[in-house]
Amino acid sequence: MLRAIVTSSDSVPSVPGFRFAGVTAGIKKRGGPDLGAILAERPIPTAAVLTTNQVQAAPVLLTRERVSRGRAQLLLVNSGCANACTGAPGMRATVSSCAAAGRAFGVEAEDVLPASTGVIGQLLPVDRVKAALPLLKAGMREDGLADFSRAILTTDKGPKVAGVQLTLERKKVTVVAVAKGAGMIHPNMATTLGFVLTDAKVPPALLRRLLRSATDATFNALTVDGDTSTNDCIIAMASGVSGHAALTSTGRAVSRLEAAIREVLGGVGRMIVADGEGSRHVVQLEVRGLRTDAEARRIAATVATSNLVKTAFFGQDPNWGRLIAAAGRAGVRFDADVAQVHVGDVRIVHRGVAVGPEAERAAHAIMSGPEYSVRLTLGRGPGKARYLTCDLGTDYVKLNADYRS
Amino acid sequence: MLRAIVTSSDSVPSVPGFRFAGVTAGIKKRGGPDLGAILAERPIPTAAVLTTNQVQAAPVLLTRERVSRGRAQLLLVNSGCANACTGAPGMRATVSSCAAAGRAFGVEAEDVLPASTGVIGQLLPVDRVKAALPLLKAGMREDGLADFSRAILTTDKGPKVAGVQLTLERKKVTVVAVAKGAGMIHPNMATTLGFVLTDAKVPPALLRRLLRSATDATFNALTVDGDTSTNDCIIAMASGVSGHAALTSTGRAVSRLEAAIREVLGGVGRMIVADGEGSRHVVQLEVRGLRTDAEARRIAATVATSNLVKTAFFGQDPNWGRLIAAAGRAGVRFDADVAQVHVGDVRIVHRGVAVGPEAERAAHAIMSGPEYSVRLTLGRGPGKARYLTCDLGTDYVKLNADYRS
Numbered sequence: 001m002l003r004a005i006v007t008s009s010d011s012v013p014s015v016p017g018f019r020f021a022g023v024t025a026g027i028k029k030r031g032g033p034d035l036g037a038i039l040a041e042r043p044i045p046t047a048a049v050l051t052t053n054q055v056q057a058a059p060v061l062l063t064r065e066r067v068s069r070g071r072a073q074l075l076l077v078n079s080g081c082a083n084a085c086t087g088a089p090g091m092r093a094t095v096s097s098c099a100a101a102g103r104a105f106g107v108e109a110e111d112v113l114p115a116s117t118g119v120i121g122q123l124l125p126v127d128r129v130k131a132a133l134p135l136l137k138a139g140m141r142e143d144g145l146a147d148f149s150r151a152i153l154t155t156d157k158g159p160k161v162a163g164v165q166l167t168l169e170r171k172k173v174t175v176v177a178v179a180k181g182a183g184m185i186h187p188n189m190a191t192t193l194g195f196v197l198t199d200a201k202v203p204p205a206l207l208r209r210l211l212r213s214a215t216d217a218t219f220n221a222l223t224v225d226g227d228t229s230t231n232d233c234i235i236a237m238a239s240g241v242s243g244h245a246a247l248t249s250t251g252r253a254v255s256r257l258e259a260a261i262r263e264v265l266g267g268v269g270r271m272i273v274a275d276g277e278g279s280r281h282v283v284q285l286e287v288r289g290l291r292t293d294a295e296a297r298r299i300a301a302t303v304a305t306s307n308l309v310k311t312a313f314f315g316q317d318p319n320w321g322r323l324i325a326a327a328g329r330a331g332v333r334f335d336a337d338v339a340q341v342h343v344g345d346v347r348i349v350h351r352g353v354a355v356g357p358e359a360e361r362a363a364h365a366i367m368s369g370p371e372y373s374v375r376l377t378l379g380r381g382p383g384k385a386r387y388l389t390c391d392l393g394t395d396y397v398k399l400n401a402d403y404r405s
Numbered sequence: 406m407l408r409a410i411v412t413s414s415d416s417v418p419s420v421p422g423f424r425f426a427g428v429t430a431g432i433k434k435r436g437g438p439d440l441g442a443i444l445a446e447r448p449i450p451t452a453a454v455l456t457t458n459q460v461q462a463a464p465v466l467l468t469r470e471r472v473s474r475g476r477a478q479l480l481l482v483n484s485g486c487a488n489a490c491t492g493a494p495g496m497r498a499t500v501s502s503c504a505a506a507g508r509a510f511g512v513e514a515e516d517v518l519p520a521s522t523g524v525i526g527q528l529l530p531v532d533r534v535k536a537a538l539p540l541l542k543a544g545m546r547e548d549g550l551a552d553f554s555r556a557i558l559t560t561d562k563g564p565k566v567a568g569v570q571l572t573l574e575r576k577k578v579t580v581v582a583v584a585k586g587a588g589m590i591h592p593n594m595a596t597t598l599g600f601v602l603t604d605a606k607v608p609p610a611l612l613r614r615l616l617r618s619a620t621d622a623t624f625n626a627l628t629v630d631g632d633t634s635t636n637d638c639i640i641a642m643a644s645g646v647s648g649h650a651a652l653t654s655t656g657r658a659v660s661r662l663e664a665a666i667r668e669v670l671g672g673v674g675r676m677i678v679a680d681g682e683g684s685r686h687v688v689q690l691e692v693r694g695l696r697t698d699a700e701a702r703r704i705a706a707t708v709a710t711s712n713l714v715k716t717a718f719f720g721q722d723p724n725w726g727r728l729i730a731a732a733g734r735a736g737v738r739f740d741a742d743v744a745q746v747h748v749g750d751v752r753i754v755h756r757g758v759a760v761g762p763e764a765e766r767a768a769h770a771i772m773s774g775p776e777y778s779v780r781l782t783l784g785r786g787p788g789k790a791r792y793l794t795c796d797l798g799t800d801y802v803k804l805n806a807d808y809r810s
Contacts, residue, residue, distance in 0.1 A: 321525025
């Protein structure tokens with residue numbers, strides 16, 4: 001049984017084996033916390049899922065290289081500057097700031113992983129990072145996760161932390177996720193970053209597999225605007241101090257840890273969508289009845305990113321024609337004549353045609369709420385998929401149209 | 406040499422061998438012209454490019470079946486009702502209205518092609534179509550294209566007609582395109598419709614090839630919102646009354662006719678983007694330097710449909726980070742370190758990094774205009790592509806968020 005220990009920032013938990021800090025280094029033009037660190041007691045099993053964008057920021061490149069060894073001890077994360085599209089000077093800045101942090105914290109340079117989020121095309125100000133390291137080190141605390149969670153934010157309305165406790169092999173284990181992101185990318189102040197921390201004892205290869213599968217089910221199945229960033233990164237670290245024997249690759253304990261990681265990543269993922277730039281409605285989209293899950297997922301992704309669907313959500317309009325038309329352009333064959341559409345529990349389309357005005361009025365009422373589900377049933381096959389999305393409102397446009405300077 | 410004879414509705418040309426009309430049949434709730442017809446003197450070579458959406462409206466299904474014979478005589482087009490997602494009753498309504506039009510005009514039922522645009526999920530009101538047929542027939546005129554062009558509009562700000570004259574085999578030939586669409590789909594009042602009419606003498610198979618290639622270069626390389634409709638359709642008819650010998654499949658005359666068709670379809674396509682729901686800027690996007698044209702086109706389509714790119718256009722912000730990041734998620738390999746970005750003639754990115762604030766100020770000034778070009782050079786390969794897009798502004802959201810009832 002998973003026990004949620006936090007789903008907001010009100011009571012941020014600690015995770016045995018980790019210390020945290022967040023400070024103001026002067027990287028953000030507008031001020032506020034912008035440099036954070038997560039420190040383990042020694043190099044520990046570490047895994048990462050990194051952006052698939054062809055254009056990758058220097059910190060992503062360096063983390064990709066270093067995490068291939070399956071271990072790390074220190075995460076150095078800044079907001080306010082993505083250090084993307086900054087060429088060789090950008091890579092030198094990332095390497096140099098990680099080396100300085102390693103020296104300050106007594107950690108091997110190779111065991112320091114960087115992550116950055118913020119304006120693309122601006123060079124990381126190494127001097128400001130270096131100058132803030134003594135303060136960062138002095139601030140490291142076991143209960144410092146709240147400080148860290150604030151230091152990594154950009155356009156977010158608030159910090160995003162989710163945690164659960166479970167019992168593995170008769171030992172209490174904690175799993176916590178902390179994330180930032182108010183769009184899959186907010187390209188001036190870019191990016192989704194996510195960190196999963198646990199005191200479970202997990203070998204690196206297994207940790208990688210669990211992170212990948214949980215990410216596919218959560219962060220890879222949500223969208224604010226369909227864009228992905230040069231800096232997206234999710235890193236998992238397992239301190240192993242909970243005291244149980246190291247998990248092997250299968251078994252009940254592994255399944256339970258996998259469920260816990262999915263739970264916390266899903267939790268912060270939902271907070272990201274709810275915080276989606278200007279969004280007012282979180283929509284749980286479910287697509288069923290296709291031949292395979294992959295087909296269902298392809299349709300779900302197309303519907304969830306359709307501007308016409310998302311503006312209808314903004315207008316609280318049960319505009320099922322847009323849902324069906326978006327599904328129809330996903331490149332997947334289905335029989336529109338058997339289509340059913342539900343908003344919450346209200347069926348508005350049956351066998352491909354409208355149920356009627358009364359059903360649509362009931363659906364409209366549901367769509368005025370902050371969170372609801374939409375289900376498309378497009379056949380009788382076993383294939384299904386879920387996707388989390390939000391409405392596209394005028395505030396999204398205003399937030400993203402601001403001239404940068 | 407092509408001679409443009411019209412690029413707006415000010416002086417709408419006639420095309421020898423065709424008569425046109427547009428009337429008010431009462432299909433649109435808000436009133437106004439909503440039923441149009443194009444009539445040839447006899448069944449003539451006809452070709453169509455139809456939506457690739459898996460969900461296809463009844464008129465698309467019927468036109469697809471009938472046009473496979475390569476001939477038609479009468480086009481019956483209505484706005485205000487898409488007759489999509491209307492099941493078997495929808496197909497019966499389309500077949501029945503075409504049959505009635507055939508009887509009224511003395512045309513074989515099989516030679517009548519329907520096209521519809523408007524609200525998805527509402528049944529075509531056959532009685533209103535039938536009741537309007539006498540008026541429609543009485544209104545048929547050689548100079549009636551302006552009436553027709555107005556009867557097919559939905560949310561468009563105005564009619565869209567483009568024409569050229571050229572000399573083929575020493576005979577004067579006219580090629581005209583007429584279209585509607587203020588989004589690739591405006592899903593309440595859905596769809597892009599386009600019609601190409603010429604008095605050239607072209608066999609059906611050649612007409613199909615020319616229409617397909619011109620559509621790929623024009624309508625398939627423009628976007629307002631990335632959505633495609635259940636009703637999209639472009640139909641070409643060639644009356645052959647210009648008097649030259651029938652064109653064979655290759656040769657200089659064929660190339661010139663192909664260029665003319667591309668010119669007129671490109672002309673009305675540009676009007677559609679300029680009329681894009683709430684758009685203020687038409688942007689000619691050019692992508693160069695890839696290994697193949699297909700790779701360049703894939704990147705161009707991704708950049709042209711990115712909400713973050715399009716909101717930056719709305720904000721007149723030369724936010725090259727968004728352009729590069731969108732290119733990076735197209736699934737095509739390129740070397741970001743050699744990337745160049747131009748806005749108009751101003752280079753803002755050189756070798757993957759920013760040129761500087763002065764260049765961006767100059768680019769910002771260009772982006773305040775109604776139409777400009779953006780060029781991404783992503784390598785040294787020969788592959789290139791063009792795409793026409795527009796900004797995404799608050800008006801787009803407002804237009805599309807209105808609750809239907």
